[in-house]
Amino acid sequence: MPLTLGLDFGTTNSAIAAAEDGQVQLVRFPFGPATTDTFRSVLYFDPEEQGPDRKPLSTAGPEAIEHYLLADGQGRLLQSLKSYLASRLFKATQVFGHKYTLESLIGLIARDLKRGAVAQLGTLPARIVVGRPVRFVGSREEDSEAETEEEEDVEAYALGRLRQALANAGFPDVVFEYEPVAAAFHYESRLTRDELVLIADFGGGTSDFCLMRVGPGVRARGRQRSDILGTEGVALAGDSFDSRIIRHVVAPLLGRGSHYRTQGKLMPVPPWLYLRLARWHHMSFLKSRETMSLLDGILRGAEQPARIAALIHLIDRDLGYRLYQAVERAKVALSTSEHSRVVFRDGPLQLDEPLHRADFESWIAPELSAIEQAVEKLLTRTQIRPEQVDSVFVTGGSSLVPAVRRIFANRFGQDRLRSGGELTSVASGLALCGQ
Numbered sequence: 001m002p003l004t005l006g007l008d009f010g011t012t013n014s015a016i017a018a019a020e021d022g023q024v025q026l027v028r029f030p031f032g033p034a035t036t037d038t039f040r041s042v043l044y045f046d047p048e049e050q051g052p053d054r055k056p057l058s059t060a061g062p063e064a065i066e067h068y069l070l071a072d073g074q075g076r077l078l079q080s081l082k083s084y085l086a087s088r089l090f091k092a093t094q095v096f097g098h099k100y101t102l103e104s105l106i107g108l109i110a111r112d113l114k115r116g117a118v119a120q121l122g123t124l125p126a127r128i129v130v131g132r133p134v135r136f137v138g139s140r141e142e143d144s145e146a147e148t149e150e151e152e153d154v155e156a157y158a159l160g161r162l163r164q165a166l167a168n169a170g171f172p173d174v175v176f177e178y179e180p181v182a183a184a185f186h187y188e189s190r191l192t193r194d195e196l197v198l199i200a201d202f203g204g205g206t207s208d209f210c211l212m213r214v215g216p217g218v219r220a221r222g223r224q225r226s227d228i229l230g231t232e233g234v235a236l237a238g239d240s241f242d243s244r245i246i247r248h249v250v251a252p253l254l255g256r257g258s259h260y261r262t263q264g265k266l267m268p269v270p271p272w273l274y275l276r277l278a279r280w281h282h283m284s285f286l287k288s289r290e291t292m293s294l295l296d297g298i299l300r301g302a303e304q305p306a307r308i309a310a311l312i313h314l315i316d317r318d319l320g321y322r323l324y325q326a327v328e329r330a331k332v333a334l335s336t337s338e339h340s341r342v343v344f345r346d347g348p349l350q351l352d353e354p355l356h357r358a359d360f361e362s363w364i365a366p367e368l369s370a371i372e373q374a375v376e377k378l379l380t381r382t383q384i385r386p387e388q389v390d391s392v393f394v395t396g397g398s399s400l401v402p403a404v405r406r407i408f409a410n411r412f413g414q415d416r417l418r419s420g421g422e423l424t425s426v427a428s429g430l431a432l433c434g435q
């Protein structure tokens with residue numbers, strides 16, 4: 001079988017894999033003096049450098065983070081762009097006076113991913129297999145149960161934009177596959193007998209599930225689409241967990257819940273500021289002239305001026321990414337330890353707050369319950385009882401959160417839980433889909 005290519009464009013991390021004669025290799029990207037097989041889905045615009053078209057120069061992935069940190073937070077760093085694909089509100093954004101559509105921004109990330117693949121593999125096949133979540137972020141009202149026509153429209157809209165972004169990057173021929181189905185192909189490559197497997201992939205933006213028959217026997221008799229018994233997805237994952245930490249630990253220290261005096265009246269500091277802050281990829285939108293002048297007014301009458309000054313500093317200095325990293329680090333540490341700390345220091349912003357796993361688990365209870373419900377829905381719809389599931393393969397970065405794993409251990413039994421390839425299983429599986 002000739003070489004096939006799989007691209008997992010993730011909310012947080014992307015990866016590319018190639019398969020040939022059933023063997024998979026991951027593309028490695030330069031990262032300082034070393035290389036890495038995961039590519040942060042971030043885009044950095046340098047304020048100083050311009051291309052021949054006088055547009056700001058961009059870099060993506062690990063290089064983007066290096067440039068951003070070297071520039072001491074100057075410039076613009078964009079991330080979690082995948083979460084906007086279904087949003088008709090986000091058509092374009094201004095970067096240093098130039099307009100960029102979402103498709104062009106994602107295209108710039110995909111262009112650098114492609115460059116890495118070409119460097120390692122030489123000529124790429126014309127057609128590539130690209131992952132898609134079962135449900136895009138923003139494609140369904142949180143409280144709506146029904147799959148509506150409107151939702152199908154939104155899905156088509158999101159896919160159309162992703163297709164355009166990939167075409168912009170030089171991938172004109174794209175076949176989409178559900179990300180958890182791809183993860184099933186990765187899981188299958190280690191099997192010596194057929195299984196009915198539940199795949200649960202927890203990423204940055206979405207949690208995706210599928211029930212599927214896989215194994216050497218299935219492969220030998222020829223795969224059928226009916227081997228996929230069902231798929232399900234919720235638009236909640238690691239980014240939502242981070243938002244909870246920002247909301248409970250960080251936002252109060254930046255003035256959430258406090259008041260300020262204006263025209264003789266005591267007013268609450270507007271909560272929407274903190275919603276933007278918690279959905280940290282919205283943070284860069286806070287730096288508008290209107291919001292900054294609103295914040296100046298709040299600072300003048302603030303009950304707790306030091307907290308508002310810290311908030312202004314955070315927004316004005318574009319410290320969002322570094323704060324996000326501090327929060328993510330504390331969250332990741334909680335996966336192996338009962339306690340950690342959110343530590344972030346820059347000028348008037350001095351955070352060093354304890355974080356306890358038990359609190360974190362209580363804050364993410366709504367997300368955990370949505371995940372449980374999605375799994376139940378999949379079982380009900382496919383009429384599969386938990387005992388019929390041979391194994392549960394949990395993957396994706398957020399599958400390392402103990403409370404997430406516990407859902408599956410409790411429902412299916414610890415002995416049926418399998419894991420691995422957290423950040424690369426989808427890319428590997430997409431390449432195998434191509435085979």
Ligand SMILES: Nc1ncnc2c1ncn2[C@@H]1O[C@H](COP(=O)(O)OP(=O)(O)OP(=O)(O)O)[C@@H](O)[C@H]1O
Pocket residue numbers: 009010011012013014082179202203204205206207237238239328331332333335395396397398399400401422423
């Ligand atoms: N050890 C860990 N404990 C908890 N969370 C983790 C850990 N490692 C990574 N994560 C989280 O996993 C998420 C990234 O996972 P992954 O790379 O699988 O997502 P993605 O594929 O980019 O997103 P999506 O599939 O939603 O598009 C981030 O939210 C990250 O903070």
Ligand SMILES: [Mg+2]
Pocket residue numbers: 010011179201202203204396426
């Ligand atoms: Mg993923």
